[in-house]
Amino acid sequence: MKRKIAIIGGGIVGASAAYYLSQLPGGDQLSVTLYDDGVGQATKAAAGIISPWLSKRRNQQWYQLAKDGATTLMTLARKANLSTDIYHQTGTIVTRTNEKDLKDLYELAQTRRHEAPDMGEVELLTAQEVQKRLPLLTNPQPGIFVSGGARIDGEAFISELLTQAQRVNLTVKQERVTLDATGNILASAGTQRFDNVILAAGAWLKDLIEPLGLTADVRPQKGQLIELIVPDYPTQENMPVLMPEGERDFIPFGHGKLIVGATHDDEGQFDLNITQEATDDLLKSAQHFDQSLTRDHLVQSKVGTRAYTPDFSPFFGRLTSHPHLLVASGLGASGLTTGPLIGRLLAGTLLYGGTPDWSNYEKNLSHYIH
Numbered sequence: 025m026k027r028k029i030a031i032i033g034g035g036i037v038g039a040s041a042a043y044y045l046s047q048l049p050g051g052d053q054l055s056v057t058l059y060d061d062g063v064g065q066a067t068k069a070a071a072g073i074i075s076p077w078l079s080k081r082r083n084q085q086w087y088q089l090a091k092d093g094a095t096t097l098m099t100l101a102r103k104a105n106l107s108t109d110i111y112h113q114t115g116t117i118v119t120r121t122n123e124k125d126l127k128d129l130y131e132l133a134q135t136r137r138h139e140a141p142d143m144g145e146v147e148l149l150t151a152q153e154v155q156k157r158l159p160l161l162t163n164p165q166p167g168i169f170v171s172g173g174a175r176i177d178g179e180a181f182i183s184e185l186l187t188q189a190q191r192v193n194l195t196v197k198q199e200r201v202t203l204d205a206t207g208n209i210l211a212s213a214g215t216q217r218f219d220n221v222i223l224a225a226g227a228w229l230k231d232l233i234e235p236l237g238l239t240a241d242v243r244p245q246k247g248q249l250i251e252l253i254v255p256d257y258p259t260q261e262n263m264p265v266l267m268p269e270g271e272r273d274f275i276p277f278g279h280g281k282l283i284v285g286a287t288h289d290d291e292g293q294f295d296l297n298i299t300q301e302a303t304d305d306l307l308k309s310a311q312h313f314d315q316s317l318t319r320d321h322l323v324q325s326k327v328g329t330r331a332y333t334p335d336f337s338p339f340f341g342r343l344t345s346h347p348h349l350l351v352a353s354g355l356g357a358s359g360l361t362t363g364p365l366i367g368r369l370l371a372g373t374l375l376y377g378g379t380p381d382w383s384n385y386e387k388n389l390s391h392y393i394h
């Protein structure tokens with residue numbers, strides 16, 4: 025008899041866990057079912073920047089997780105044979121107008137590079153050199169280029185992972201489910217019993233675990249971005265991501281596709297309405313860098329819900345009160361970077377058991393789940 029595993033939530037955590045459960049040794053002894061309704065999913069609305077190394081966050085556990093997450097993603101992209109439309113190491117540029125800030129950031133990058141070889145090359149660029157790499161800019165600023173930085177299309181990424189897992193041991197059910205008090209799944213087909221369940225429900229984790237008598241310190245945040253198609257952009261696929269000081273991020277995806285984002289709207293919570301105000305604000309930010317951009321270039325806006333914890337740190341692991349259940353949430357604004365590693369760690373512990381020590385990556389779960 026195969027072990028029955030369920031995953032609730034098909035964002036980057038759930039899809040990565042499903043992928044690793046299909047690829048790791050022992051996966052052929054599992055039958056995996058993933059439930060997801062996709063409503064408000066952060067992953068498919070995300071901007072797609074992978075570049076944790078120049079972050080000034082002091083939280084060392086978060087930095088370790090994000091740094092190792094970027095490496096995990098690199099390896100996964102190679103192993104899963106992802107196309108460069110899905111994941112591409114184009115490099116990232118962080119700009120600063122103040123000379124001292126720029127120098128400090130360059131020193132930080134040089135220091136971090138010693139422990140993070142996957143950062144690749146680090147270069148200090150003048151405004152003209154930045155413009156050379158991103159010819160579309162009409163108002164360039166000096167910056168730091170990190171060659172290991174990447175951009176990822178979150179929606180295409182999870183779709184590819186799920187397709188590969190479906191060839192091995194995964195069934196995907198597009199529906200919203202709930203739990204009963206013991207952790208069985210209440211689905212449209214009735215009560216479903218599984219040996220283990222991964223709860224990868226993003227910002228909705230709090231609702232999901234309520235029937236277990238538990239609560240999670242997770243709050244929702246609305247995020248919106250815009251997608252433009254600019255046919256006369258140079259057709260090169262390798263333009264780096266731009267993370268400018270004080271403006272929205274600029275993510276050229278090739279084929280003329282340009283993402284500009286994103287907003288961080290705490291009051292918006294679970295609201296999924298695209299607002300004109302946010303669209304205007306994002307377009308204005310884009311025009312700050314390329315004055316030729318107009319509303320005619322706009323093809324769509326995307327909106328999703330991020331999950332935040334009070335200390336802005338993700339959490340993941342096994343519930344002590346219900347040991348057959350594993351949880352993950354709180355990935356905040358960098359979940360595309362940390363999600364694949366979290367998915368891999370959860371898949372590994374589910375396959376091979378044990379109580380791994382993840383204290384280098386996170387605080388104890390009791391910090392976030394009560």
Ligand SMILES: Cc1cc2nc3c(=O)[nH]c(=O)nc-3n(C[C@H](O)[C@H](O)[C@H](O)COP(=O)(O)OP(=O)(O)OC[C@H]3O[C@@H](n4cnc5c(N)ncnc54)[C@H](O)[C@@H]3O)c2cc1C
Nearest residue numbers: 033035036037066067071072073201226247358359360361
């Ligand atoms: C606008 C925006 C821009 C972003 N940009 C970046 C970026 O550039 N770089 C980066 O690293 N990160 C970025 N992020 C953050 C990143 O997208 C998230 O942290 C990450 O995708 C969270 O993944 P997740 O799997 O935890 O949750 P989600 O992707 O939200 O997935 C959770 C899924 O669970 C489903 N679900 C919940 N409850 C149930 C239920 N009861 N039954 C069935 N299904 C359920 C939901 O519908 C959803 O599909 C951005 C986020 C947003 C919103």
